[in-house]
Amino acid sequence: RSMASGGGIPTDDEQATGLEREVMLAARKGLDPYNILPPKGASGTKEDPNLVPSITNKRIVGCICEEDNTSVIWFWLREGEAQRCPRCGAHYKLVPHRLAH
Structure with a gap:
C-alpha cells in the first residue's frame, strides 16, 4: 500500500x-x-478590543506594543470593560472560556 x-x-x-x-x-x-x-487579531481599539480568554475573573496579559519591541509590558486584565495597555493604549477584554474537558 x-x-x-x-x-x-x-x-x-x-x-x-x-x-x-x-x-x-x-x-x-x-x-x-x-x-x-494563535488568537485572532483585533484592531485593539475600545470598540474592537483584543479578546483574552480566561477561566477566572482576571489574567496577566503581555503586550509587546510595537512589532519590533524587545520587551513585554505585563499587566493584570480583569473581568468587565475593556482595559488599556499602560504603555501603548491597546485595548484588551477578558472573555469567559470553558475548558474542553
Whole structure:
C-alpha cells in the first residue's frame, strides 16, 4: 500500500492522527477546542478590543506594543470593560472560556 494516495509524500490530512488530527479538523470549522491556536487579531481599539480568554475573573496579559519591541509590558486584565495597555493604549477584554474537558 502506498503512503500517499498519489504515491508521493502524504499530505497532512493523510498523515495526521490522534490529537493532531482532531485539532486540524476543528480548526477547519473555526473551533479551537484546546485553546492552542494563535488568537485572532483585533484592531485593539475600545470598540474592537483584543479578546483574552480566561477561566477566572482576571489574567496577566503581555503586550509587546510595537512589532519590533524587545520587551513585554505585563499587566493584570480583569473581568468587565475593556482595559488599556499602560504603555501603548491597546485595548484588551477578558472573555469567559470553558475548558474542553
